[in-house]
Amino acid sequence: xxxxxxxxxxxxxxxxxxxxxxxxxxxxxxxxxxxxxxxxxxxxxxxxxxxx
Amino acid sequence: xxxxxxxxxxxxxxxxxxxxxxxxxxxxxxxxxxxxxxxxxxxxxxxxxxxxxxxxxxxxxxxxxxxxxxxxxxxxxxxxxxxxxxxxxxxxxxxxxxxxxxxxxxxxxxxxxxxxxxxxxxxxxxxxxxxxxxxxxxxxxxxxxxxxxxxxxxxxxxxxxxxxxxxxxxxxxxxxxxxxxxxxxxxxxxxxxxxxxxxxxxxxxxxxxxxxxxxxxxxxxxxxxxxxxxxxxxxxxxxxxxxxxxxxxxxxxxxxxxxx
Numbered sequence: 001x002x003x004x005x006x007x008x009x010x011x012x013x014x015x016x017x018x019x020x021x022x023x024x025x026x027x028x029x030x031x032x033x034x035x036x037x038x039x040x041x042x043x044x045x046x047x048x049x050x051x052x
Numbered sequence: 053x054x055x056x057x058x059x060x061x062x063x064x065x066x067x068x069x070x071x072x073x074x075x076x077x078x079x080x081x082x083x084x085x086x087x088x089x090x091x092x093x094x095x096x097x098x099x100x101x102x103x104x105x106x107x108x109x110x111x112x113x114x115x116x117x118x119x120x121x122x123x124x125x126x127x128x129x130x131x132x133x134x135x136x137x138x139x140x141x142x143x144x145x146x147x148x149x150x151x152x153x154x155x156x157x158x159x160x161x162x163x164x165x166x167x168x169x170x171x172x173x174x175x176x177x178x179x180x181x182x183x184x185x186x187x188x189x190x191x192x193x194x195x196x197x198x199x200x201x202x203x204x205x206x207x208x209x210x211x212x213x214x215x216x217x218x219x220x221x222x223x224x225x226x227x228x229x230x231x232x233x234x235x236x237x238x239x240x241x242x243x244x245x246x247x248x249x250x251x252x253x254x255x256x257x258x259x260x261x262x263x264x265x266x267x268x269x270x271x272x273x274x275x276x277x278x279x280x281x282x283x284x285x286x287x288x289x290x291x292x293x294x295x296x297x298x299x300x301x302x303x304x305x306x307x308x309x310x311x312x
Binding site for chain 1: 069089095097175199
């Protein structure tokens with residue numbers, strides 16, 4: 001019984017986290033955040049390679 | 053697009069963006085809530101957990117290869133190993149989240165502290181190749197570059213003696229995915245009826261997980277070595293989408309055994 005309850009709880013947590021992650025990605029795309037990631041990615045990050 | 057593993061977008065051959073670097077940029081340079089990056093990290097976390105560390109991470113592969121060098125292997129005593137494992141959570145919270153979010157510099161842009169001072173994957177994948185490919189950059193290398201080379205060499209050297217020291221103690225991305233390991237869709241399970249308690253799985257585990265006690269530990273990187281060595285075939289893994297059914301003789305989610 002305890003195992004079934006634990007399984008149900010985990011199922012709920014999973015579903016909530018999955019829905020939240022999709023919601024966050026959707027919000028981010030609407031706010032054009034994916035273009036920020038691209039802008040950063042196309043440049044050489046000098047700090048990241050130990051310069052700057 | 054963020055790829056789920058630790059990588060450096062300064063690498064000359066990079067086709068994706070590092071989630072840790074992107075998170076620091078969103079928090080430190082743009083000073084806004086990182087919806088897109090956090091959502092992407094959570095999506096990979098809930099689907100795969102630390103399977104990302106075990107099977108996808110290029111720096112994990114480098115550490116695995118270093119560990120194959122035939123030198124005496126060290127077993128870190130539990131008294132040191134257990135507290136040290138929390139260090140990666142401090143790195144995640146301190147250098148990736150709090151410092152970029154709270155520190156304000158004169159320019160208004162907070163540097164990516166983890167990338168700048170710690171990340172060995174950035175040095176290996178970005179720093180050294182850029183230095184080889186670009187003579188102009190070589191003239192700019194100073195103390196910081198030397199420090200990062202030292203960090204990289206130290207981690208590579210340690211990898212020869214200890215399995216995946218960076219993943220165990222320092223990786224902030226591993227720490228983030230570890231939060232999802234117990235309830236990610238990808239799970240490990242142990243059949244208690246088949247298990248004879250020989251502990252071959254625990255002896256073979258590169259992350260020193262107590263498999264018979266806590267198979268879905270946050271430290272498990274789902275490399276599958278335990279599954280491969282189990283003589284009884286008691287360990288299985290895969291995507292588990294329906295958890296409403298009881299597992300019967302299967303034990304998952306890190307629950308403790310009733311027998312022990």
